[in-house]
Amino acid sequence: MTIPLRCGRCGEVLRPEDVDPARETAKCRACRYKGPFVGGQRIPSLTEEELAHPPDGIHLKRSIGSGLTVVCRPQKKPVWFFLSSVAALAAYGAALAGGTRLTQEGLDWPHAGIWLGAGAGMAGLAGSLLYFLAGRTEITIRSGQVRVVTGVLGFGRIRKLALGADTRVQLETSDHRERNIPQLEVVVTTAGKTMAFGAKTMALEAKKYVAAVLRRAAGGRPG
Secondary structure, three states: OOOEEEEOOOOOOOHHHHHEEOOOEEEEOOOOOOEEOOOOOOOOOOOHHHHOOOOOOOOEEEEOOOEEEEEEEOOOOOOOHHHHHHHHHHHHHHHHHHHHHHHHHOOOHHHHHHHHHHHHHHHHHHHHHHHHHEEEEEEEOOOEEEEEEEEEEEEEEEEEEOOOOEEEEEEEEEEEEEOEEEEEEEEEEEOOOEEEEEOOOOOOHHHHHHHHHHHHHHOOOOO
């Protein structure tokens, strides 16, 4: 399957003649952007030195035997963090004010609904902030299997897939978009079973590094 190459700013599909594959840069005729494009990025081959020195936001954990865990922290988005913090404080204030009024005046369903809604919103924002601060995507390779956990402190969504001679590892365009630009995800396929991850939670350099580690663990077969 051919992955369309898109502008890194507006998301428009690029013409082949406007793309420099060697440098992974392009120029967009729609918005006149010049720089890295989205889609079709190569998965690099890692040397032992490169494996031992991952990109920023990643650290390695080795277990007894041949186990290796790659821990990826969420992408840092200061503006999102600031706005979420303000919204969480506002929801907390509304919930506190609503609770105080209910305590003083008794049950009032209209105000109780506002209080409960503010409380639910605060809980959701608190969860988002917790993941932003302590969330991780952990990719563990051990005994011919890859295990991916996305969550907080090792708890969250868990997926597993075998690694073997027929395993394919690719970077593919996902349905997730940011600023109207489709984001890449790591796609691992073995014996007709597919696992995709990282579109929302991992930076591009982290995806490339993880894909390279997985391809190396599977025997280096190209996608």
